[in-house]
Amino acid sequence: DSGVTQTPKHLITATGQRVTLRCSPRSGDLSVYWYQQSLDQGLQFLIQYYNGEERAKGNILERFSAQQFPDLHSELNLSSLELGDSALYFCASTRDNPEGEQFFGPGTRLTVL
Amino acid sequence: GENVEQHPSTLSVQEGDSAVIKCTYSDSASNYFPWYKQELGKGPQLIIDIRSNVGEKKDQRIAVTLNKTAKHFSLHITETQPEDSAVYFCAARGTGAGSYQLTFGKGTKLSVIP
Numbered sequence: 012d013s014g015v016t017q018t019p020k021h022l023i024t025a026t027g028q029r030v031t032l033r034c035s036p037r038s039g040d041l042s043v044y045w046y047q048q049s050l051d052q053g054l055q056f057l058i059q060y061y062n063g064e065e066r067a068k069g070n071i072l073e074r075f076s077a078q079q080f081p082d083l084h085s086e087l088n089l090s091s092l093e094l095g096d097s098a099l100y101f102c103a104s105t106r107d108n109p110e111g112e113q114f115f116g117p118g119t120r121l122t123v124l
Numbered sequence: 125g126e127n128v129e130q131h132p133s134t135l136s137v138q139e140g141d142s143a144v145i146k147c148t149y150s151d152s153a154s155n156y157f158p159w160y161k162q163e164l165g166k167g168p169q170l171i172i173d174i175r176s177n178v179g180e181k182k183d184q185r186i187a188v189t190l191n192k193t194a195k196h197f198s199l200h201i202t203e204t205q206p207e208d209s210a211v212y213f214c215a216a217r218g219t220g221a222g223s224y225q226l227t228f229g230k231g232t233k234l235s236v237i238p
Contacts, residue, residue, distance in 0.1 A: 013169070015167075044226075053213075053228055056226065067225055103226075105224060112173060113170070114170065115160070117166060118167050
């Protein structure tokens with residue numbers, strides 16, 4: 012157990028809908044990273060938050076957004092869902108210094124029908 | 125940006141044999157190289173990592189080597205066991221703009237045959 016929690020574990024929804032994925036980092040970790048894992052693209056970095064503020068963006072679509080709350084949990088919002096958004100979404104947390112390892116949560120499997 | 129290539133994509137070994145997975149990276153500024161193991165239905169689990177000031181690191185049956193000049197690093201698993209069967213990912217990380225995001229290879233599916 013990495014100490015990072017994610018909910019829900021599975022999510023099935025229809026095209027055009029909006030969903031919210033939740034992540035709670037390890038105790039003491041200020042930074043949360045979101046990654047998308049699909050069969051053809053592998054693990055891709057989406058966005059990073061550090062202590063409530065956006066710090067870096069990767070290959071994140073404009074339909075997707077995220078935020079980090081004062082208690083440091085983070086939410087990833089996916090809207091106007093398309094079939095191609097079906098994937099595993101992971102968050103990872105770290106103490107975000109040169110020595111900080113990233114620990115991944117168990118992921119949310121999103122299926123868009 | 126950083127690009128990480130990983131080979132092979134699949135690897136089958138007999139139990140007790142060794143397995144080697146290789147990765148190359150493009151950004152010479154990258155200085156941290158973790159390896160993750162992902163079992164079916166689970167998130168990636170950090171199994172070993174190496175920093176650019178070290179050439180080799182070992183943890184029981186697992187070792188990682190780094191060649192900064194050639195920009196490649198490898199994972200070595202000795203005396204493989206069936207529970208080593210999983211997908212393994214290499215990654216590279218730089219220090220750009222205060223973000224420590226990881227760039228991953230595409231993964232290697234390791235099957236250990238009893």
